[in-house]
Amino acid sequence: MIQIQKYIAGILACCVVAAASDVQAQSHRNTSFDNDWRFLKGDTTNAEKESFSDAGWRKLDVPHDWSIEGLYDKNNPTARGGGYLPAGVGWYRKSFTVEEGTEKQLHLLQFDGVMANSDVWINGVHLGKRPFGYSSFVYDLTPHLHTGKGKVNVVAVRADNTIQPASRFYTGAGIYRHVHLITVNPVHFAQWGTVVTTPVATAATATVQVKTAIENTGNKSGDYIIEVGVLDAAGKTLKTVSVKQTVAAGATAEPMQNIEVSKPALWDIDNPNLYKVVTRILSGKTVIDEQTIPFGIRTARFDAATGFWLNDKNYKIKGVCLHHDGGAVGAAVPLDVWKQRLSLLKQVGVNGIRTSHNPVAPEFLDLCDQMGFVVMDETFDTWTAAKNNGEKGYNLYWADWWQKDTHDMVVRDRNHPSVVIYSVGNEIHDNLNSPEGFKKYKDQQDLVHQLDGTRLVTMALFRPANSKVYTNGFAETMDVVGQNYRENELVAAHEAHPDWKVIGTENTHVLNMWLALRDKPYMAGQFLWTGFDYLGEADWPETTNNQGLFDRAGNWKQQALQRESWWSDKPVVHIVRKSDNAGAGTWVANWTPTDFDTYDNAKVQVYSNCDEVELFLNGKSLGALPKPANDAPRDWDVTFEKGTIKAVGKNKGKEVATESFTSAGAPARIVLTANAPSIAHNWDAVTYITATLVDADGIPCPNADNHLQFSISGPAAIIAVDNGNIISHEPYQATSRQAFQGKAVALVKAAKGSGKVVIEAVAEGLQKGTVTVEVTP
The missing domain is CATH 2.60.120.260 (Galactose-binding domain-like)
Incomplete structure (x- = not known):
């Protein structure tokens, strides 16, 4: 990262000039x-x-x-x-x-x-x-x-x-x-001025190249030692190099140094190994500035014929778009909210994130580095042309500010191994069939290349047939051609221009969109719209755009269940049925109709990557179906009976995955669960408390909508509540919430002190739920 130059107490134990520790405490x-x-x-x-x-x-x-x-x-x-x-x-x-x-x-x-x-x-x-x-x-x-x-x-x-x-x-x-x-100090590393690259990165050896920008804001020229060390994940110094550098008064010097690392642990999606570079400025034996920058050793490239390569391994980028809000917490998102969300996306098989449509918080990219996501780092939703429902936005400022805002994003983010490509626009409405449109894009792409010569640039093209970008020469100027939706147009464009590198920048959840990625080697990846439901872009009474794999509260939606069957490497079986009789309504994952008396014809689908799936109702087999070649779901027409429906997935005749649902009775009690047993004492630490309404036998009641009241005792506070309902107008900063589809969540954060925290939830006529977590010092 270059999110910010960091003073880290005690780092000298891992670094080179331990004698300078007293001075270093004041250096940065x-x-x-x-x-x-x-x-x-x-x-x-x-x-x-x-x-x-x-x-x-x-x-x-x-x-x-x-x-x-x-x-x-x-x-x-x-x-x-x-x-x-x-x-x-x-x-x-x-x-x-x-x-x-x-x-x-x-x-x-x-x-x-x-x-x-x-x-x-x-x-x-x-x-x-x-x-x-x-x-x-x-x-x-x-x-x-x-x-x-x-x-x-x-x-x-x-x-x-x-x-x-x-x-x-x-x-x-x-x-x-x-x-x-x-x-x-007056002589210091420039803010976001250090660039760490790995021009050579193989399993046998790596070259870590470090270019530092050193500013002298004083009135005297000076001679300094610039020291660069590489630390492994355990904090052990692998190698240190140094060079003498004169920095004139009022000037900036930019020395570059190389460090060879033998048998590096490469950063990739499955093993996101991280190192650190520690750089120092010494005046004699005195450390006058120091910074620590996490980085990864890896290579990334896009190929016109074969798509995306990471460390010379061919990957499909299975990505999602994410807006920057965290649901109930709004735009001020504790890092644990993102950890929870990214962990859910990992379960689905997601390995890529598009930051739609703006620079994200620097710690979000730190998390992508740590968890093994590749990132499309995006700048703007608009250039100068306005968009509907945002007519008075950044389009009013873009002409004066795009250079500064692009510069600051790229120099801040360029050391993140997760970032593999930049995007400079989303569905831009400026005229791209004009010299002015060509220049706007080219100027941005050139600036990004100037600041970061290791990554390519794209943008999310919108309706290419209308904008003429596939026929007027515009696409030829792009490093990678990115298009939103209409995957068949992008496929046709590449097959007419096989030298184009292509990627889906925004895609829907339907089957044929997945096949466009699965079956075309040149398709580098796609980014689903969206990973999570997000606030806004919705017509009243809706307040939330609901195209996510998950809702605001982190509940799985039908499209997440299906996507996991396409994208996960693990055996997957998920049962869904149409909510209303004879195939009407929406797909739901339960066996509890809203009206048992009028529900008798259940249209059932099973999403699975297994060779064979057999469906059972109350222990009776309803037949087994093989995996379709096109990854389509497997369908059954089922005469509904109360009880248990179960799907069994097999590979080579061996049972590898199962899922079952049982019909629920009336809600009887509340079950509270915490996603973590303890809460750290910092702003970014949050624990999710989930309230699930269950019947007398402990079966979840997916149609329950009881009003829940949360309470808390101990050194913590409830900072927000939610239920994922896109038409709910209840406030988030509260302690009560109506259950939606049988659930609600409360987000808990540590307050002063440490010790045991007890959270309770009550509802009229139900047995209360209780859960305990610990606040750590």
């Missing part, structure tokens, strides 16, 4: 700036001034999304794009002192994301504005700081998304990502 610090902010929802005057009194403002920590705290309202100006949640102005202020002994150092403030149109002041001095709410950015506080014992400084931030509709999907509002205070 990255301190969390998340805590102890004051917040005002609404606009005011003079709040940027030091003398302004914010005593009456709300105290909180960031990340913070104030929009998700609001109520759904059909008349909210965000409308269908923003999910009918509030928009407006939010102010944040924070007072702090500069640590003694750092007066001669630089103090930089990094925001990982502020939504949107942010203005930042330090002690009343305006530092800058950033319209794009997804960009990470840094300001130098140094010239305007009050230093000395007890002297107070004030940072003020105004975020404004009043002008609506500003997006086709939910954005959130406020300082919704982490903030960092970075302290460095």
Whole structure:
């Protein structure tokens, strides 16, 4: 990552110059700036001034999304794009002192994301504005700081998304990502200025190439030692090299060094092995700056005839698109929410993520590195042309800001091994059948190549027949031709132009779309729309787009069950039936009709990758069916009976997978489960508490909709509740929720202290549910 240069206490035990430890403690610090902010929802005057009194403002920590705290309202100006949640102005202020002994150092403030149109002041001095709410950015506080014992400084931030509709999907509002205070010496590594590449990466040997940008903001030239070490996953230093470098006053030097690593553990989808580069600037024996950058040793390439290759192994990218919201938590997403979601996607067989349609939080890419996902890193949903339901969005700023926003994303993200390709646009409505359209794309592609020469660039083309991009020469300018939907058009385009590299950038869940990837060697991959249901892009009373494999609360949907049978390497068997009699309604995964009296003809499908599947009802075989060559589901017409339906999957005659459902009676009690036994004490740690309504025999009741009340005791708090229902207008920041399809969830986060936490859920007429988790120090 190059998300940010990190001070890591104790790293010298693994590194080279242990004698410099006392000096290093002051050489480079990255301190969390998340805590102890004051917040005002609404606009005011003079709040940027030091003398302004914010005593009456709300105290909180960031990340913070104030929009998700609001109520759904059909008349909210965000409308269908923003999910009918509030928009407006939010102010944040924070007072702090500069640590003694750092007066001669630089103090930089990094925001990982502020939504949107942010203005930042330090002690009343305006530092800058950033319209794009997804960009990470840094300001130098140094010239305007009050230093000395007890002297107070004030940072003020105004975020404004009043002008609506500003997006086709939910954005959130406020300082919704982490903030960092970075302290460095006048001679230091430039922010996001170190590039780690692996031009040679085989099982036998690897070359780790490290190019560092060293800034001298002082008034004297100096001679320095630039030291680079590679550490393995256990923290052991494998090799260290160094070079002498003169850095002139007011200048930047960019030395490059190579380190050879024998028998490296390569990074790939199945084994996401990570190393670290530790770089140091030494003046004599004194360490004056240090940074630690995780990276992976791997090669990645796209081939016109055979698709995507990772470490010379041919993979199909089985991807999903993800928006940046986390459902009930809005845009301020704790990392454990993403861990939960990515773990579910891994179960389906997903190995790729498209960041739709904007830069993501830097820690999200860290997680992709760690879990083994390849990533299409995307910049924009719009260029200059407006889109419906987002007419007053980034299209108003793109011409002035695309270079800065593209630059900052690429330099921040280019050390992530998970990132294998960039996308510079999604379904762009600018005229691509014109010299101006050609230039807009080419300028962006050229800038990305300049900043990162190791990865290719694409964009998600929209209706190529209308835009003429397949016939006017536009596609020939693209590194990789990406298209949304209409897979047959992309297949035909490649077969007419076999030298084109091609990828599906956005795809539906249906069978023939999967076959376009499975059966065409040149199709590098596809990204399903979407991995999870997301807030916005829905017509009232719906508030959520429901095209995901999973709903907001993490419940499996029919298309996830089917996709697992196509994408998983493990034996899979899933039973679904039509919810209503004689094939009407939607596909559901249960054996409990809403009305037993009128349900007698059950249309049943089984999704499976097994050679043979046999279906049983109450122990009686309904027949066995072989695996269709085209991966289609296996169908049965079943006369419904209460009881148990069971599917048995076999490979070469051996039973390898089963699934069964039993008809449920009336709800009798609540079962609470936690997805983890403990909660760490940090902002990114969250535990999911799932409430399942079951009958007297413990059978889940998939049609139950009882109203649940959660309570909690101990050093933790319920931060949100949800049920995945796309037409529910209940608030998320609450302790009660109506069950949907027999379930609801509460998200729990640690508060002050440590120890046992007891969560309970009650509903009228039901036995309460209880679960215990532990908060760790």
